Amino acid sequence: MSYDLLVIGGGINGAGIARDAAGRGLSVLLVERGDLAAATSSASSKLIHGGLRYLEQFEFRLVAEALAEREILLRIAGHLAWPARFVMPHLPGLRPRWAIRLGLFLYDHLARRSLLPGSHAVRLDAPPYSSGLKTQFRHGFVYSDCRVDDARLVVANAVDAAERGARILVGTECLLARRDGVLWHAALSGGVEVRARAIVNAAGPWVKDVLNQRLGQPSRDAVRLVKGSHIVLPRLYAGEHAFILQNDDRRVVFMIPWEEHFTLVGTTDIPVAAPDHAEATQDEVDYLCRAVNRYLERPVAP
Ligand SMILES: Cc1cc2nc3c(=O)[nH]c(=O)nc-3n(C[C@H](O)[C@H](O)[C@H](O)COP(=O)(O)OP(=O)(O)OC[C@H]3O[C@@H](n4cnc5c(N)ncnc54)[C@H](O)[C@@H]3O)c2cc1C
Incomplete structure (x- = not known):
């Protein structure tokens, strides 16, 4: 299968981006190796806030x-x-x-x-x-x-993305992806292979692992x-x-x-x-x- 966008990660960022992209008419595949919101996005302080304390840093x-x-x-x-x-x-x-x-x-x-x-x-x-x-x-x-309700917000985004045509695959890991010309070729768990014009790395705290190991893009940037x-x-x-x-x-x-x-x-x-x-x-x-x-x-x- 070929998509405009492959989104790696089913936290709030991946689900929100999938929803947004599907709403703009792109064909979207989101893969999440565990369950939706299984990682950071269900372990937050569950606040929607402007971040009062960031004012002290002049943000x-x-x-x-x-x-x-x-x-x-x-x-x-x-x-x-x-x-x-x-x-x-x-x-x-x-x-x-x-x-x-x-x-x-x-x-x-x-x-x-x-x-x-x-x-x-x-x-x-x-x-x-x-x-x-x-x-x-x-x-x-x-x-x-x-x-x-942080976890339900992720699920609501994924459901809405799916209603707008996105394919949402949980229990599916992106193992490896390589670019060949204008297309990415990605190997997913379960032996599935897909192609995509672009990839969004929304792997949260695993963002560097996905970038360096899965996408084969070396980077010196440290993630704190x-x-x-x-x-x-x-x-x-x-x-x-x-x-x-x-x-x-x-x-x-x-x-x-x-x-x-x-x-x-x-x-x-x-x-x-x-x-x-x-x-x-x-x-x-x-x-x-x-x-x-x-x-x-x-x-x-x-
Ligand atoms: C203690 C704490 C409190 C917070 N409180 C708030 C708050 O109150 N309000 C707020 O707005 N924000 C809060 N945040 C920030 C917010 O929780 C995070 O910014 C947000 O959840 C990050 O979402 P994410 O989608 O980037 O990552 P995650 O939710 O971590 O999702 C990444 C997903 O990628 C998947 N993944 C990784 N590698 C692969 C792969 N190879 N293939 C497939 N899937 C893969 C993982 O399984 C994971 O589910 C808090 C953060 C922390 C740590």
Whole structure:
């Protein structure tokens, strides 16, 4: 079989690109060696956010684009992405109030926002945001972002791509591909051979392996792999809002309601050598517990 586009990888990038390309009338084959969203795209923090913390790195354009996409996603996939309020307690000695206010003002205004309420200061010593917190926290800020069912969003993209004519093959690995003239010849697991005018390498953390080994394209570029671990704890506070907690290493850690009875806490940010077997270590669990215990009335223990 011959296609315009062969997409390697069935995470959010591969599925989204397949949908987009099929929607433009291209013939598309997507191959995923495991299942859709089996890797990074089902292990995210499940947020659709502009990335408030990237403002500190002056990434205004990146944040503006992400905020605009957030609005689009709410419109086209409102059953999978939903608005949430995020509370940032103010902690003397960490980011000053004026800096948080400035950041949130930019966050509110960098892109058109018609579906979500803006940010404002809140009291943390009274409901609804006092739940779970130490009484010493009195002031904070609340702003809007979205939560998402990350794995279902991948599947929804793949289904829509298929409805637009794309072929989606799970349990199918791209073993090798070589270019011959204007066409790529690819060998897939199961003894299947296909041709494609172009290949999209959407292999996530395996992007370099696919580029160098499977596509035979040597490159000196190093890919910096990091793992970010989450832990799931029995519900730490009442309410559907999330918390964005400042840590003393200048990072932030999220507490997000998880299912009905749990709270998702994350993440860490640890360099790893290889993408396989990424698991949370005891040190990471300790780090996350320490980060939330600074704020929680009832501390959690690893
Ligand atoms: C801890 C953490 C939290 C995050 N939180 C958020 C968040 O809240 N919001 C957000 O928007 N983003 C978040 N991200 C980022 C987001 O999750 C990733 O950017 C995204 O999931 C990457 O998707 P992907 O499709 O590129 O890769 P993946 O989802 O990893 O998909 C790559 C796929 O390629 C397949 N593959 C590899 N080699 C082959 C081959 N030879 N043949 C066939 N298939 C192959 C793999 O099996 C895999 O399924 C987070 C990331 C991390 C690590």
